Amino acid sequence: MNNRLRVSFMVSVFMPLAAALTFFSSCEPKVESNASQPLKIDFSDTTFISLWYAEVRKDSAMLRSYLEAADPMRQYAALMAMSTTPSHHWSPELIELLNAPQKQIRTRAAFTLGQSGDASVLSELKNAFNNKDSLMQDQHFNATVLEAVGKLGGPREAIELISTKSYSPRDSILNLGRLRALYQIALHGHELKEVQYFVMDVLGQALQPMSIRYLAADYLARFSSEPFDSLQFSVIRAFERAEDIQFKRQLARLLPHCSATKANSLLVSTLADREADETLRLLCGKALMNTRPSQGVGFFRSLLEDDAPAVSQWAAHYFLRYGNPNDAVDYGEWAKKRSLPEATRFILMAAAMEHLPFYYELSKNNIAKELLAFWPREMSRSERKVLIAQLARSKIFFDELIQFFQKSNNEIVRTDILLGLQQEYCNKQEGCSFSRTQLKLLMPALRDALQQETGSQTIGAEIASTLGASVPPSWSSDSSFLLTVYESMELPRQLEAAKAMENLMDTLSLAYDKRSIAAPVEPRSRIWQRITDSTRLVLELSQGKVEIDFLPKEAPLTVAQIIAEVESGYYEGKSWHRVVPNFVVQTGCPTGHGYDSGDYLLPTETSPYAHYHEAGACGMASIGPHTESTQWFITLRATPHLDGKYTKWGQITSGEELLWKIQPEDQIRSIYIENLSI
DSSP, X not given: OOHHHHHHHHHHTTSOTTSOOOSSTTSOOSSOGGGOOOOOOOTTOHHHHHHHHHHHTTOHHHHHHHHTOSSHHHHHHHHHHHSSSOOGXXXXXXXXXXXXXXXXXXXXXXHHHHHHTOGGGHHHHHHHSOTTOTTOTTHHHHHHHHHHHHHHOOHHHHHHHHHOOOOOTTOHHHHHHHHHHHHHHHHTTOOOHHHHHHHHHHHTOTTSOHHHHHHHHHHHHHHOOSOBOTTHHHHHHHHHHOOOHHHHHHHHTTGGGBOSHHHHHHHHXXXXXXXXXXXXXXXHHHHHTTSOOOSOHHHHHHHTTOSSHHHHHHHHHHHHHHOOGGGHHHHHHHTTOTTSOHHHHHHHHHHHHHHSOGGGHHHHHHHHHHHHTTTTSOOOHHHHHHHHHHHHHTSTTHHHHHHHHHHOOOHHHHXXXXXXXXHHHEETTTEEOOOXXXXXXXXXXXXXHTTSOHXXXXXXXXXXXXXXXXXXXXXXXXXXXXXXXXXXXOTXXXXXXXXXXXXXXXXXXXXXXXXXXXXXXXXXXXXXXXXEEEEEEEEEETTEEEEEEEOTTTOHHHHHHHHHHHHHTTTTTOBEEEEETTTEEEEOOSSSSSOOOOSXXXXXXXXXXOOOOSTTEEEEOOSSTTOBOSOXXXXXXXXXGGTTTXXXXXXXXXXXXXXXXXXXXXXXXXEEEEEEOO
């Protein structure tokens, strides 16, 4: 981008369309990019590492001494520590660092200001934008400034950001910064039609890098609540022409917003194409389910026999949701076919019971017995969760589900039963819909749940919190068993359950002493000395091999701890306890139900150079700042709403397509580190 276009950008993008200049186009940058000196980071320096724990401990004096240090490496360390939970208190110091000679420090300072939530620094951020960067040496800094402006700004800034015509596809980093800024503004509730048009235009530009188009597609899927108008044809054309399967999957989420007949035809034809990508077919099916599909019963009946189990289940859900009483007898007959996946049979039985007319009482009872007969059988966790969902949906099985919960010795099964009841009966906004009769059965089961293992405790506490005043009065007395349970919890292993218990006790106005959860892990400085540029993590799954490149400069503590756990054998045989189609797969729970962690906590490590712009991003699971431990996830699509909140420690480089085939309870067969020096 030449100087003339850059000045044009400064005059237009950071100025409301009909207002006087408010941005920084007339301000000369205080430091030219060619004055930057390289910044070398030594992660083996123990004083460098101590900054993370100063942030966790809220040690302001130590943070200040490093932030004001003459050594740029110390300043950079302080900025890294402050990036996740910065305070408005630091804004003046951070503003000063926007003019630091080292661009890494300037970039970190801009990122940290964006994380702070301090909107009063918007003008300083805009003034820091380097509008003389004709050689594009400050693109990362400028992009980070834009993202920070988005985190702190609103509709005014959104209009300013889309006004410019100076960016070309070759300005990919700046375009990413602008799109990230618009995404952040929308996350704060400011969804503008003008921005939707702009993003849709970006989506249709084939010359844009795929990372930008992924982000644009996710923006439109997440923030477009109304049907697309005339611009819908750019989405349709993009879907037809897309060769990148990740992009095509994301576009499938947008087609339901298109009113044109062509969009519906594409969804149907892709779903019916058994040679097409299985995940893409499933996403097209889910998109069709948003409105009642016009295809006949024969179309969905044929899909029940599909070779892809997920597509077969989706077809069964069609009959559950849109079934016809005149055909309900057939659903029960189809469910008897042993050639169908068991989960498909469960859903068809539920569809028959739901849609059979009242005078088919005997048939309903017979189908109910057949469905219950599946419970004692061996099956995968994903199949059992489908069975639980159908039993919960049918309502008539409430007594049986409570009995299954109380009699089971399997903590994962108990947790999944409570999850099934929670999903069917509870809503955070509307509360729970249990009847009085059901509550009489439920409350003793919940009391048992709160005195069991972490998974049952967590979900049990969440259900009880939603019930609120419906729980027995004895639960909120001074001698409540809740206090005993809370005090006996092992922290930080049961941290998620403890948080849920605290919320329940707050809901019941029960007085308690909040427990400390600090348990920082020991720094793995020796491991940092062994990491090379080619060090990577290799997962061997039943589906094949997955390779992951580490990001040690962005998340040094996390990377070192993961390497230590891999070398100790911790992750060998661990299950993928959480599988959310088209979102994430997650592993690392010591007990397999997904609600436990290790006996230590890691500080959160966020970075202006680590984003969730595409599938295959590896991040740490957490329930708040500095609560990461052994659990981590891998994204299945662009998930930019995670930016700045979750530690990203790696990126898939090979085997990404295998992740879509993972099922709950699939295990990591082998995990090891390659190219780690001795």
